Amino acid sequence: MTDSITIRRPDDWHLHLRDGAMLQAVLPETARHFARAIIMPNLVPPVVRGEQAASYRDRIMAALPDGMSFEPLMTLYLTEDTDAEDVAAAHASGLVKAVKLYPAGATTNSASGVQDFDNVRSVLEKMAEIGLPLCVHGEVTDAEIDIFDREAVFIDRILDPIRKATPGLRVVMEHITTKDGVDYVKSNDADLGATITAHHLIINRNHILVGGIKPHYYCLPVAKREEHRLALLAAATSGDGRYFLGTDSAPHTDANKEMACGCAGCFTATNTMSLVAEMFESQGALDKLEGFVSLNGPAFYSLPVNEDTITLTKGEPVDYPDKIETEDGPVTVFEPGFPLHWRVV
Numbered sequence: 001m002t003d004s005i006t007i008r009r010p011d012d013w014h015l016h017l018r019d020g021a022m023l024q025a026v027l028p029e030t031a032r033h034f035a036r037a038i039i040m041p042n043l044v045p046p047v048v049r050g051e052q053a054a055s056y057r058d059r060i061m062a063a064l065p066d067g068m069s070f071e072p073l074m075t076l077y078l079t080e081d082t083d084a085e086d087v088a089a090a091h092a093s094g095l096v097k098a099v100k101l102y103p104a105g106a107t108t109n110s111a112s113g114v115q116d117f118d119n120v121r122s123v124l125e126k127m128a129e130i131g132l133p134l135c136v137h138g139e140v141t142d143a144e145i146d147i148f149d150r151e152a153v154f155i156d157r158i159l160d161p162i163r164k165a166t167p168g169l170r171v172v173m174e175h176i177t178t179k180d181g182v183d184y185v186k187s188n189d190a191d192l193g194a195t196i197t198a199h200h201l202i203i204n205r206n207h208i209l210v211g212g213i214k215p216h217y218y219c220l221p222v223a224k225r226e227e228h229r230l231a232l233l234a235a236a237t238s239g240d241g242r243y244f245l246g247t248d249s250a251p252h253t254d255a256n257k258e259m260a261c262g263c264a265g266c267f268t269a270t271n272t273m274s275l276v277a278e279m280f281e282s283q284g285a286l287d288k289l290e291g292f293v294s295l296n297g298p299a300f301y302s303l304p305v306n307e308d309t310i311t312l313t314k315g316e317p318v319d320y321p322d323k324i325e326t327e328d329g330p331v332t333v334f335e336p337g338f339p340l341h342w343r344v345v
């Protein structure tokens with residue numbers, strides 16, 4: 001029985017760090033294990049221009065505790081007013097590693113997102129030309145589309161047409177939640193990748209709704225049926241390099257989660273590595289863990305892999321805190337509902 005595994009230090013290819021007091025509180029939770037992360041730009045106001053990304057990166061580095069190492073990989077929030085030349089300059093300087101597409105109204109802080117995809121065509125063409133990846137929150141927002149179908153409909157109506165119209169555009173389908181997402185990636189080429197969260201490997205929609213509503217399991221895209229969870233788990237543990245970890249760790253205070261209209265997002269930064277190791281072990285796939293968390297993401301983004309390593313050992317269940325404290329109030333740590341035996345030493 002394997003009870004220790006050493007892998008290259010992992011990265012998180014989809015992370016929300018927020019700003020101010022929340023940033024201060026959540027950043028060490030990620031930097032403890034992860035070397036780098038793709039930083040989501042959905043602040044209020046959003047990170048749209050290169051200069052905003054530069055000052056956000058400075059605020060992140062200022063919030064990093066002494067003695068910790070961490071590199072934020074910055075992104076720009078695509079709007080219908082985004083200037084292709086500003087994007088190209090932010091990429092050329094090394095500052096920006098991806099552009100993020102939110103359909104307007106799809107998720108937390110996405111009001112400035114794209115409504116008419118024709119209006120971002122020139123930016124997408126520029127990105128294809130310079131090799132800058134597009135990260136996509138893949139859900140349609142049409143009121144008549146059932147929330148559980150929004151990812152599948154997005155693939156057919158929006159994503160596939162965008163990719164066909166923009167040859168060479170590298171796209172990451174963020175936080176996929178369906179077999180449809182898995183299959184779409186599988187049936188395409190190396191220009192298409194997908195991030196998978198730890199929580200979508202663990203929960204299905206029953207976890208949110210059976211026995212009372214569980215606001216801390218509510219995130220977007222919402223967890224789907226069990227067959228979809230199983231498809232995600234199979235993809236993550238398959239060894240296929242097009243799937244990689246993006247935690248989508250998305251902190252909201254308990255006050256904002258536990259209310260009549262609670263915010264979407266699961267906070268997993270604290271225990272991600274234990275969650276993922278436990279799930280990979282359950283599939284007999286610990287040998288695929290390093291690829292998923294440490295190798296496939298850098299390969300997709302054409303970045304070097306990390307030189308340092310982390311070691312996970314298996315033993316008595318790890319005691320993670322139920323919540324982390326922030327100046328804005330407590331933030332509940334994702335609770336998988338089973339003991340976690342793998343710890344990062």
Ligand SMILES: NC(=O)N[C@@H](CC(=O)O)C(=O)O
Pocket residue numbers: 016042107108109137218219220221248250251264265266
């Ligand atoms: N995943 C979520 O449920 N929430 C994210 C936004 C997002 O990634 O869609 C957030 O910013 O809170």
Ligand SMILES: [Zn+2]
Pocket residue numbers: 107137174175220221
């Ligand atoms: Zn999203």
Ligand SMILES: [Zn+2]
Pocket residue numbers: 014015016040248250
């Ligand atoms: Zn997210």
